[in-house]
Amino acid sequence: MIRRVTEHSTAAPRLDAAVASRLKRDDAGLVAAIVQQHDTGEVLMLGWMDDEALRRTLTEGRVTFWSRSRQEYWRKGDTSGHVQHVRSVALDCDGDALLVRVEQVGAACHTGTRTCFEAGGDLRAAVGGAV
Ligand SMILES: [Zn+2]
Numbered sequence: 001m002i003r004r005v006t007e008h009s010t011a012a013p014r015l016d017a018a019v020a021s022r023l024k025r026d027d028a029g030l031v032a033a034i035v036q037q038h039d040t041g042e043v044l045m046l047g048w049m050d051d052e053a054l055r056r057t058l059t060e061g062r063v064t065f066w067s068r069s070r071q072e073y074w075r076k077g078d079t080s081g082h083v084q085h086v087r088s089v090a091l092d093c094d095g096d097a098l099l100v101r102v103e104q105v106g107a108a109c110h111t112g113t114r115t116c117f118e119a120g121g122d123l124r125a126a127v128g129g130a131v
Helices: 051-060 116-120
Strands: 031-037 043-049 064-067 072-075 084-091 097-104
Touching: 031 051, 043 051, 043 064, 043 097, 043 116, 051 064, 051 072, 051 084
Parallel strands: 031 097
Antiparallel strands: 031 043, 064 072, 084 097
């Protein structure tokens, strides 16, 4: 029996070319990913994705980031239990930001607060316009 080995069968999976071609990556090859709770609209956190992190996020049902501090892939919740289950992923108009809508289990922030913006705190901006 002759086994036909193609380049495709041995190559590592790649991000869909049509998606990859639309990404506008920064100098480090990353795109910002805003993570939002799908039903309440809470903005939970901001992370960074390279092509492989996005591929995993689009195919595995769990959110994977690229950790700039640790220089490694980081699937949210693997160590903390605070898993993000993917509901949808959208790309913005010019391809430099992703909106990842999730079901967040527990705290999104590593400090233990629900969102990273609770942990960081309000900066007391002057309020503009009619209130
Ligand atoms: Zn945080």
